[in-house]
Amino acid sequence: MSGNSFGNLFKLTSFGESHGTALGGIIEGVPAGILLNFEKIQAELARRKPGQSSIVTQRKEEDEVQFLSGIFEGKTTGMPIGFTIFNTNEKSEDYSHIKEVYRPSHADYVYEKKYGLRDYRGGGRSSARETVSRIVAGAIAKQILPEIKINAFVSSVGEIFIDTPYQDLDFSKIESNPVRCPDEETAEKMETYIKQIRKEGDSVGGTITCVLQNVPIGLGEPVFDKLHAELGKAMLSINAVKGFEYGSGFCGARMKGSEHNDLYNTDGSTKSNLSGGIQGGISNGMDIYFRVAFKPVATIMQVQEALDSEGNIVEMKGKGRHDPCVVPRAVPIVEAMAAMVLADYYLLNKTQKR
Amino acid sequence: MSGNSFGNLFKLTSFGESHGTALGGIIEGVPAGILLNFEKIQAELARRKPGQSSIVTQRKEEDEVQFLSGIFEGKTTGMPIGFTIFNTNEKSEDYSHIKEVYRPSHADYVYEKKYGLRDYRGGGRSSARETVSRIVAGAIAKQILPEIKINAFVSSVGEIFIDTPYQDLDFSKIESNPVRCPDEETAEKMETYIKQIRKEGDSVGGTITCVLQNVPIGLGEPVFDKLHAELGKAMLSINAVKGFEYGSGFCGARMKGSEHNDLYNTDGSTKSNLSGGIQGGISNGMDIYFRVAFKPVATIMQVQEALDSEGNIVEMKGKGRHDPCVVPRAVPIVEAMAAMVLADYYLLNKTQKR
Amino acid sequence: MSGNSFGNLFKLTSFGESHGTALGGIIEGVPAGILLNFEKIQAELARRKPGQSSIVTQRKEEDEVQFLSGIFEGKTTGMPIGFTIFNTNEKSEDYSHIKEVYRPSHADYVYEKKYGLRDYRGGGRSSARETVSRIVAGAIAKQILPEIKINAFVSSVGEIFIDTPYQDLDFSKIESNPVRCPDEETAEKMETYIKQIRKEGDSVGGTITCVLQNVPIGLGEPVFDKLHAELGKAMLSINAVKGFEYGSGFCGARMKGSEHNDLYNTDGSTKSNLSGGIQGGISNGMDIYFRVAFKPVATIMQVQEALDSEGNIVEMKGKGRHDPCVVPRAVPIVEAMAAMVLADYYLLNKTQKR
């Protein structure tokens, strides 16, 4: 209810603030008997980690996950998996400059109004730091569904877009560059642009495309919990996301039915896939693909107007180390959320036919 | 869990298929003591109703809601509100032509695979006919929140777009034309275009923009249940929706932080509103606005290939009376879903501060 | 949340008041492809029905269920099953005598205080009439689990108890007498006693014992959703219930561990069954048995003091036709709730092992 849980059968409940003692969560619904690969989990955390390359924030965070329960002799037991990621530098920074100030396009003001007080250190719960918990749960979800391939990548930064359809991209190159763009030429342009933006003390938005392959037919629920509706909510819940489209997306709204319909092959697959792998909310076995829009990070290294708690407009400038562009580090988060949705619907689907 | 419920405190659970005996639902969480305006509820149903104008399907459906419980002497009692809308013509049509056929870009195939059988009459539960229940719940949600203004309208049909920012539109003109586009000149073009599309036996997509005004500060939950994430899920759960964006949306992904940040006025309002009325998932008192993309209706009056249950490609042509463009009738559905989200989060917000 | 739903995967959401237009509900999570036996459903309703024998209320209620969705060609489709039971005599009775009066040990007063108003006709939602919806859902739950035997029976009325252990009773005799007590001699005493109580214008309490046989090992969840905890909640939610015990129950609290422990046979069954078929919240394959205490019906045909809405003590006497003892008609309700719990946990258990 209060917005800290995601999923039904496969379910993450998370806790933690940017500069509290620790972040973490509880993962429920993981079937018993899965031999977990812990290196893969830690590797996903490394993909989200600050300081991993020259184009992301240079903050140092260890992000080492400790599992506290639900695992015995390396295997899941069916019991809830509790885990923590301690904040190692929670006391090192000075946040007194934002204690009484509401930064523009941050959540400071609404938290104060909604709750009557707020943890102002680094944005508290509103900081994207909470996504470490999503990464852990997503990395476990992936291990429930080893046959499904989940690949997200940066498809645009500012006005720089990949032109190639995803089918012509080599996903194995996603991790070959710091932008996480599988088209190397475009990746270079993006990297150069992000470095320039950082030099300007500015930030820039971008989009991530995600492709889910080898998804079994039948995942998704008819009405309110359509597979793409849940994927959409999952993505829109990630910090800085402003939009979601799947299959033909907003372009589909410009098309005619005679162009848009996906005709069948005799094996039940379709010749085109404007539907994006989902019909009536239920996966049809074709690739599921969707695109997520991220706004530019609100914290910039330029002087800006802000509001103080007494109603005065004051000048402030971002301190600390922030990402000039959030999308490279958001790639594993998009994948994690997609994995969680699929794991949840996969388990549910086990109960629905006689 | 199985996808028939929407909301937490204010909650609709719906049932019903296109050609079953009746559709309906149960609305929970409506505070006791609200004097309901039943005419307004029926009026919303009329906005969704087939046959209401020359550019929508000419099917006749009565769509008369009967309330069965939860209301006493005209007032809500705090008890669940059960309601039904009987299908008056459920036996009159012939669906034997699709009994063994999976229509392209319909849910026929996935339902059959997921459940092992399907109610093939008019698409069964996958038909947009289920949205009548959403309309009823939304109309009641609006009456919980009389101070909030909810206005949705058609902002594009195919390649025809409204150019005017929503602030310059007169929402009172939305209902003045069958397209539900408040810009009269554009509305006429859209109407002409839809008629042409129908003549071609084709269909066309479009977008709906929705504006929520006078929303109190503080609705929305920090992490997974951000207000825009729930709005996004609500919209994506509507039949034929392919995309959702709010505030700056996909355009925001092209912008720099220095352009995108909304600077404060001294009263806590903001000078610009690229955020779209939501910060960190919580309403900030500014207008909330979002855009929803609808694909073209899959049923067209042209000969198309389909798949039969034995794996043969067969030719088929749409029968019956279908919408050439779904967006005019989807306007009240978008509003209904938005109202449900707001009512739910409004109630939840009552419990969160000491 | 607002207390109208029961279950997670197999889930009933109900609506309706004693004298509203109709009662009914939505059943979700029924696996697709089950050929329903409608006669059995209607037969369960007949077991609950008023007027069925000389020792229960002589009110006439038709209690005919109409299914509105989720069933096609006699089989479940996986879609929600909506159903209604219309109140056929809702306008025939006069309830003006209780409009301004709070009857002792009824819910009149608390409803008025909680909601600010109430539907006073026949107790509104607080009437046991709502249990018709439970019967329907329970009858369907039984058809999901045909191999499980569910038998409830009256084990005491006032001070008259069955002495025989359930293992020595012939459950086929439960329906052979109007009390629903399989021990015929005791049944006769109970019947005579109930008739006497009715003559006195009084009412009397009783207990129901329920035995669940052939339950597969593994139903139930470790901590908060232990199988017996959910069974307990299910039973305590039935009108007039004051207590629940399973296995050794309150007697177990008097025993020593050396007496109470159930020793194993080599096949995993146990020699004794003081545990009541559940260990650590999970079914162990032995018989599950529990006992439910019902208070005497509050409405009696004697003059009693009541409170009016202006704070005066007034005299009143029960009108209409009421049960002198509720347990005979509560037997099918106990079974229905048990069936719903088992169906829900059975489905959940399908998802928990690799």
Add this chain to the structure above:
Amino acid sequence: MSGNSFGNLFKLTSFGESHGTALGGIIEGVPAGILLNFEKIQAELARRKPGQSSIVTQRKEEDEVQFLSGIFEGKTTGMPIGFTIFNTNEKSEDYSHIKEVYRPSHADYVYEKKYGLRDYRGGGRSSARETVSRIVAGAIAKQILPEIKINAFVSSVGEIFIDTPYQDLDFSKIESNPVRCPDEETAEKMETYIKQIRKEGDSVGGTITCVLQNVPIGLGEPVFDKLHAELGKAMLSINAVKGFEYGSGFCGARMKGSEHNDLYNTDGSTKSNLSGGIQGGISNGMDIYFRVAFKPVATIMQVQEALDSEGNIVEMKGKGRHDPCVVPRAVPIVEAMAAMVLADYYLLNKTQKR
């Protein structure tokens, strides 16, 4: 779903096994702005702690709670409160003797069958050690509702019962003796008896009575979530509980309506209180009282038969330090669960009237 959560708005999700790294949980729904008294929380843990007196287990567990989030400058922030209690001695004990053995009346066998494997160390998740998390959540729930008085006490051990009605007991004496029985004479008898039972290497059951005073009118939901149904589930979910009754309980089933009905005073209070403070599932402002039955602890220091994983009957004897009688240490657990139910329903009730 998988049984690790309790509550709706006020909600605990817990994790942890007896001998895992740590136990803990996440508490959601705590209103923002409550200045927490941490000493009171730790004091409740001390009441549950092993080794606290000569009649309970002499195991040493530190049970020090560490809060990780949701609290800032001593106050709740509305964010989820994550907490851990590390197991300090998890590696010190030897459990190899039960690795392949299913102890009688323990959950060993059903866990193995349900999940295909189990954490056999100290019972894993099925150990009552998980109740530390309930204590923490309950101690916070109490601080949301400072005006409500919650008092549980031991009302029987084996055949030794308190005879005095609760109204004549002095609750301030509950903590004056190790049994937690406010009647000092009875407490002494109980203590002597428990010591004798321990000497015999045996265990014994008992009951706990709990009284909730000053509960506002209106907590509880009409049908499935009646206040006593949720209290019942809460209590039945505690390890070793076999029964629950409230108000007149099982005795009420022997009574006549003319004896059982609670007549009103002019202020809405009632002259008697056989109802137990709840009418139709909703609190009526009178004392709520209920009784919980605990079976004797299954682990005894005598030689008993057990089953091994290959189907052989083997002899075994309890090792380690166990409680001869669980009820003294269960008193704070009963209170904690009651507090959680009340806090949850209190928050929900804020949303139900216009």
